[in-house]
Amino acid sequence: MPELARRLDTRQGKLVAALVAVLCELAIALPFLVISPNTLRGVPGPLLVVIGVAASYLLGPWFGVPVTAVGVVLAVTIVGENAWAAPMVWLPVSAGAGIVGERVRHGDELRRELIEELRRGLVGLYRDPAVGRLNVVSRYIPAVSAQRIAGDFYGAVVQPTGDVALMVGDVAGHGPAAAALATRLRAMWRGLAIAGVSDSETVSALNETLLAEQQRIASQIPFATLCLATVAADLRSARIVIAGHPPPILVTGRGTHEDAHPPGPAIGISGTSTWEPHPLALPDEPWSLVVYTDGLVEGRTSPAGPRPYGNDRLLPLLAASALPIGEDDVDAVLRAVLDANGGALPDDVVLIAASPR
Amino acid sequence: MADPGAVSVEHVEGASVIALRGEHDLSTGPAIDAACDDAWAHSPSIVFDLAGATFIDSTVVGVMVSARRRAAESGGSVAVVAPAGGPPARVLTLVGINDVLPLHETCDEALRTISAPG
Numbered sequence: 001m002p003e004l005a006r007r008l009d010t011r012q013g014k015l016v017a018a019l020v021a022v023l024c025e026l027a028i029a030l031p032f033l034v035i036s037p038n039t040l041r042g043v044p045g046p047l048l049v050v051i052g053v054a055a056s057y058l059l060g061p062w063f064g065v066p067v068t069a070v071g072v073v074l075a076v077t078i079v080g081e082n083a084w085a086a087p088m089v090w091l092p093v094s095a096g097a098g099i100v101g102e103r104v105r106h107g108d109e110l111r112r113e114l115i116e117e118l119r120r121g122l123v124g125l126y127r128d129p130a131v132g133r134l135n136v137v138s139r140y141i142p143a144v145s146a147q148r149i150a151g152d153f154y155g156a157v158v159q160p161t162g163d164v165a166l167m168v169g170d171v172a173g174h175g176p177a178a179a180a181l182a183t184r185l186r187a188m189w190r191g192l193a194i195a196g197v198s199d200s201e202t203v204s205a206l207n208e209t210l211l212a213e214q215q216r217i218a219s220q221i222p223f224a225t226l227c228l229a230t231v232a233a234d235l236r237s238a239r240i241v242i243a244g245h246p247p248p249i250l251v252t253g254r255g256t257h258e259d260a261h262p263p264g265p266a267i268g269i270s271g272t273s274t275w276e277p278h279p280l281a282l283p284d285e286p287w288s289l290v291v292y293t294d295g296l297v298e299g300r301t302s303p304a305g306p307r308p309y310g311n312d313r314l315l316p317l318l319a320a321s322a323l324p325i326g327e328d329d330v331d332a333v334l335r336a337v338l339d340a341n342g343g344a345l346p347d348d349v350v351l352i353a354a355s356p357r
Numbered sequence: 358m359a360d361p362g363a364v365s366v367e368h369v370e371g372a373s374v375i376a377l378r379g380e381h382d383l384s385t386g387p388a389i390d391a392a393c394d395d396a397w398a399h400s401p402s403i404v405f406d407l408a409g410a411t412f413i414d415s416t417v418v419g420v421m422v423s424a425r426r427r428a429a430e431s432g433g434s435v436a437v438v439a440p441a442g443g444p445p446a447r448v449l450t451l452v453g454i455n456d457v458l459p460l461h462e463t464c465d466e467a468l469r470t471i472s473a474p475g
Contacts, residue, residue, distance in 0.1 A: 265454065298382075
């Protein structure tokens with residue numbers, strides 16, 4: 001269809017499209033010209049409305065609303081000259097309704113495009129999973145309803161020292177405001193991380209940004225959570241900073257280790273909060289570091305069962321994965337979570353597994 | 358079994374108690390917002406009673422954080438009932454709002470902090 005759209009988007013193409021549209025409209029009007037007036041009087045007005053709406057709605061996207069409208073008016077005019085066309089008053093009405101319908105559909109498309117663009121801004125899917133000395137496998141699963149865009153975001157960058165900074169965050173709330181704020185926080189994190197600003201200062205700066213944002217009238221973002229995991233260039237340790245977010249999980253051949261350090265508060269709650277990084281030792285044997293957003297563990301335990309799915313169920317899934325955790329393993333974990341929930345999850349999910357490469 | 362979320366509001370002297378039972382997330386957000394509007398119309402202080410809630414997500418935490426902000430502006434206060442070890446207490450502790458919104462074991466305890474602030 002894009003090919004057809006390209007061909008129609010020329011002067012000649014538009015002329016042909018207009019002609020076809022008029023012919024289509026004439027074809028719709030034709031039955032009313034040939035059938036006897038008495039038969040037509042039996043046709044209920046609402047049916048004509050349906051026909052008119054369907055014609056405008058179906059032809060609108062390809063031939064343009066104005067052309068469709070002209071076609072309808074033309075048809076009405078032709079039919080109208082035969083004085084028996086009283087039910088035809090329904091046609092202009094229905095054409096109008098069809099045009100409105102087309103506008104609504106256009107609006108829906110625009111909204112879908114915006115949401116998609118915001119999502120791309122939030123997560124930035126990388127073609128190459130290699131980030132410094134790590135392989136970063138990432139998944140972003142939108143919530144059950146495509147219109148309910150959430151504020152999950154993540155990123156991975158190499159710092160000047162060779163350390164690899166991973167970040168995953170979640171702006172509380174849904175909708176364009178949450179998503180737009182998330183893209184800003186992500187861009188800001190990225191800039192600070194690339195510049196080599198310390199993790200504590202980075203989170204404080206993001207906190208101040210969110211607090212300032214809340215001063216704006218109509219800002220309804222109560223807080224955001226963050227998890228920063230920076231893997232040292234020598235791959236022997238990582239620095240973890242948590243702001244109200246589920247902690248990272250270290251997966252090794254011996255099982256899983258969920259970082260149990262007390263988390264700092266979410267950002268956007270208090271101007272006096274501080275965040276201190278704490279170290280996480282990384283073993284010589286193969287490992288993967290998993291970071292995620294709470295949507296992953298907030299689904300149902302079974303399709304009719306209670307929420308939440310919980311870390312208790314996530315940890316054995318990760319422990320059963322082959323190391324390093326790759327694309328297939330991440331997909332298997334997501335499949336297990338989705339199956340337990342009985343289909344799409346109520347909230348967005350980000351799941352990242354980083355392993356030495 | 359899944360436990361659909363229910364919201365109730367009770368007006369007591371000096372505060373309104375919003376009790377959540379069952380599971381609460383984005384889908385019950387409008388009902389909680391409506392309960393808050395009802396509560397604000399009655400008094401400047403709210404007690405969120407989560408003792409009967411089996412699940413809350415960040416949407417609910419967000420509502421409470423916003424309520425705290427609003428109460429602070431109007432001279433009221435917000436208290437939360439979330440018995441230690443329960444599902445709501447775990448979520449609230451992870452998000453770290455127990456620093457600014459202390460959690461209480463019982464509704465009576467929470468109401469006492471509202472009537473005797475500080």
